[in-house]
Amino acid sequence: MNRRTFTASLLSAIPAAGLLGTKSFAQSMRDITFVQPSPSAINSFPVFVAIGEGFFKEEGLNVRVEAINGSGAVLQALSAGQAHFGRPGPGPLIAARSRGVDAVHIYNVAARSNFGIVVQEGSDVQEVEGLRGKVIGTGTADGAEVGFARNVMTGAGMKEGEDYEFLTVGDGGPATAAFLNGEIDAYSSSTADAAILNQRGMAVRDITPAEFARFFGNGIATMADTIREDRGLVEGWSRAFARGHAFALDDANRDAVLAHLAAGNPQEGEDKAFQSALFDAVRSKTIPTDMSNGLGWYPAAVWQEWQDALVAGGEISGPLDDLGAAWTNEFAAIGNEAVGG
Incomplete structure (x- = not known):
């Protein structure tokens, strides 16, 4: 470790x-x-x-x-x-x-849920369904953000490996680079992660369905x-x-x-x-x-x-x-x- x-x-x-x-x-x-x-x-x-x-x-x-x-x-x-x-x-x-x-x-x-799935501000994706066939970045391979995102995607009727993929990219700068390089279409972030991305000039918006706030x-x-x-x-x-x-x-x-x-x-x-x-x-x-x-x-x-x-x-x-x-x-x-x- x-x-x-x-x-x-x-x-x-x-x-x-x-x-x-x-x-x-x-x-x-x-x-x-x-x-x-x-x-x-x-x-x-x-x-x-x-x-x-x-x-x-x-x-x-x-x-x-x-x-x-x-x-x-x-x-x-x-x-x-x-x-x-x-x-x-x-x-x-x-x-x-x-x-x-x-x-x-x-x-x-x-x-209250401190995670959310975010996309770049200018992305065409407006809701979770728009991530079908896409790649979702995560900070770690087995962190809480992964389970949260999988939960959201399951709720939308999608299965990992068939309808979408996860890619571990890290947080902060590496996540920003993954967006810029087109490696990921969305990112499962904590409240802090999203704030850091926005501070670094990578404007993102949350597309997580409201009902997941209870998690x-x-x-x-x-x-x-x-x-x-x-x-x-x-x-x-x-x-x-x-x-x-x-x-x-x-x-x-x-x-x-x-x-x-x-x-x-x-x-x-x-x-x-x-x-x-x-x-x-x-x-x-x-x-x-x-x-x-x-x-x-x-x-x-x-x-x-x-x-x-x-x-x-x-x-x-x-x-x-x-x-x-x-x-x-x-x-x-x-x-x-x-x-x-």
Whole structure:
């Protein structure tokens, strides 16, 4: 796995092996690792805010953040014991569980879909049906954007390999080049990806049918044995993460939030106007349409829809024996209690 490591205050280097359960005895703090599927600090903004505001420190946790390539790699790191928490998509997590990976989603970060299929502004394609026989670019081969796009295309009655093709092209500059070179006709992008393309002068528009907005995106995951054997860690993480999320939703804290994000990824902070606009776009996707259960809550019905789409698209051979084991709302409830929700 190719990794990019972000160092925050009170962090120390941790070897790839033996990450779980290590402690910094000099500081009486516990070192843990969080893996994210892209280098963007904005996409994982509650983590960087919770680091910067000291919420993790209050729970006795030093959080090291590593960026690796896509949800598949995130789940691999979790299952290999190289990370405690990660931010994979629901589709890859269900697929991993079908292969025996006992990962569990514990907090719904992208409560509204943070993916969409985009085409160039001047494209003749006006709706998904127009992609029949076309090539759709993706950032990774097995990331959440792939499962989302496959879901959309299946809903339009199209099958991968027969009616359309995926092509892994990367994100940012490589995606722009793929459009310009005519390698792809559309791109399955996150909210951040689309904003970056537009910033780079590759104007794109979203053609995703509106009904797919209910398909939540990437969330916080850990392994089931971590929940069973180290519940205090999961509860402490959940409290700090939820506090970071709630802090970032309050516009009174905006300057502090953007400063924390720039510390997490200085490149994103170079263009303040773009950083601010991108943060607004990403943040908006984390606010549930129904706040009755607070932040981070998972709707069971949409998990079922995710699984149905994966089965229909051939991504998994059949339903999981226990879909409910793939997610839990108990730690979102603990997090909401910590912020008074």
